[in-house]
Amino acid sequence: MTDDDAAPQRRRTWQRDAVREALQQQPGFVTAQELHRLIEDGGQRIGLATVYRALAALVDDDLADTIRAEDGDRYRFCATEDHHHHLMCRRCGATVEITGDAVELWAAQIAAEHGFTQVTHEFDVFGLCRACAGG
Amino acid sequence: MTDDDAAPQRRRTWQRDAVREALQQQPGFVTAQELHRLIEDGGQRIGLATVYRALAALVDDDLADTIRAEDGDRYRFCATEDHHHHLMCRRCGATVEITGDAVELWAAQIAAEHGFTQVTHEFDVFGLCRACAGG
DNA sequence: GTTCATGCAAAAAGTTTGCATGATT
DNA sequence: AATCATGCAAACTTTTTGCATGAAC
Numbered sequence: 001m002t003d004d005d006a007a008p009q010r011r012r013t014w015q016r017d018a019v020r021e022a023l024q025q026q027p028g029f030v031t032a033q034e035l036h037r038l039i040e041d042g043g044q045r046i047g048l049a050t051v052y053r054a055l056a057a058l059v060d061d062d063l064a065d066t067i068r069a070e071d072g073d074r075y076r077f078c079a080t081e082d083h084h085h086h087l088m089c090r091r092c093g094a095t096v097e098i099t100g101d102a103v104e105l106w107a108a109q110i111a112a113e114h115g116f117t118q119v120t121h122e123f124d125v126f127g128l129c130r131a132c133a134g135g
Numbered sequence: 136m137t138d139d140d141a142a143p144q145r146r147r148t149w150q151r152d153a154v155r156e157a158l159q160q161q162p163g164f165v166t167a168q169e170l171h172r173l174i175e176d177g178g179q180r181i182g183l184a185t186v187y188r189a190l191a192a193l194v195d196d197d198l199a200d201t202i203r204a205e206d207g208d209r210y211r212f213c214a215t216e217d218h219h220h221h222l223m224c225r226r227c228g229a230t231v232e233i234t235g236d237a238v239e240l241w242a243a244q245i246a247a248e249h250g251f252t253q254v255t256h257e258f259d260v261f262g263l264c265r266a267c268a269g270g
Numbered sequence: 271g272t273t274c275a276t277g278c279a280a281a282a283a284g285t286t287t288g289c290a291t292g293a294t295t
Numbered sequence: 296a297a298t299c300a301t302g303c304a305a306a307c308t309t310t311t312t313g314c315a316t317g318a319a320c
Contacts (some may be wrong), residue, residue, distance in 0.1 A: 010146070045212035063230075066242075067231070068204075069193055070203075071201075087245055087246060087249055087251060087262035089251070090241050096249050100241060100245075101239065102237070103238060103241065103258075105261045106235060106237065106238065109223060110222055110233050110235075110260060111260055111262050114222055114231050114264070115264060115265035115268075116207050116222060116224070116260075116262035116263060116265070116268075117262055117265075117268045118262050118263045118268070119260060119261065120260075120261050121259065121260040121261065122257060122258065122259050122261075123238075123256070123257065123258040123259075124256065124257050124258075125242045125245060125246055125251075125254060125255070125256040126254065126255050126256065126257070127246050127251035127252055127253050127254035128251060128252050128253045129249070129250060129251055130250035130251070130252075133250075133251075133252045133253070
């Protein structure tokens with residue numbers, strides 16, 4: 001049960017700050033590459049690998065959230081520390097964060113019943129938002 | 136509203152049959168590569184690209200379903216079987232089908248609350264099964 | 271001064287595509 | 296005979312990693 005929570009002594013660099021800030025400024029989900037372009041368009045030169053590493057660190061620290069999209073993994077700043085899920089519009093990408101303790105518990109229970117450990121789960125709801133469905 | 140349902144005249148080949156059959160025999164989600172290996176292990180030589188193309192055709196014909204996993208896109212045969220979810224071992228791939236009316240209802244309710252329509256959802260639980268957790 | 275982060279380029283990993291050959295209708 | 300599918304390899308995309316340099320502690 002050795003947690004890999006052994007906080008690996010995170011150093012503050014302007015690159016990491018830039019990634020976090022750029023991520024926070026985004027309303028929705030962005031890919032690492034989009035974020036990289038955003039930062040460079042802002043006049044700061046930064047390596048793509050650094051963006052990936054910074055994002056991985058943020059996710060590891062539960063400060064960012066990730067989902068897998070068609071064009072790659074998308075990240076979003078996520079101050080809420082709880083695990084939560086998303087309701088996303090298939091058409092315009094509008095996203096609503098949803099939390100559901102019931103589902104968390106249910107997933108854990110199902111897993112336990114079957115003897116599974118180190119459980120994670122993915123739960124996302126897709127649909128058409130009112131605006132996009134709009135007649 | 137022009138659907139791209141212009142069925143492009145699909146020809147029957149043993150490769151396409153093999154892919155469909157192999158997919159149907161899998162209880163859970165499989166990657167194209169896993170499917171490719173399964174077919175070849177079954178004694179039939181088939182190109183990986185062919186497996187990808189066959190899967191794309193099945194998805195296009197609504198005969199298969201896809202989700203994005205850590206190790207790539209995973210497919211499952213999806214002929215009108217009722218909606219259910221999976222508990223899958225990250226290590227050995229053992230899969231348990233789980234049903235949860237509560238979650239179905241909850242998803243629908245959340246979506247409705249936010250004015251979303253034409254709702255679908257993905258819910259899968261991943262963990263280590265007892266055997267793989269071993270020790 | 272030590273340790274960790276950066277940046278680049280190369281490597282992985284998964285998927286798609288071009289093209290000549292072969293199979294299906 | 297005319298198409299469409301296959302197979303291979305090469306191209307592509309996204310993400311990760313090795314390693315030398317540079318920054319943070």
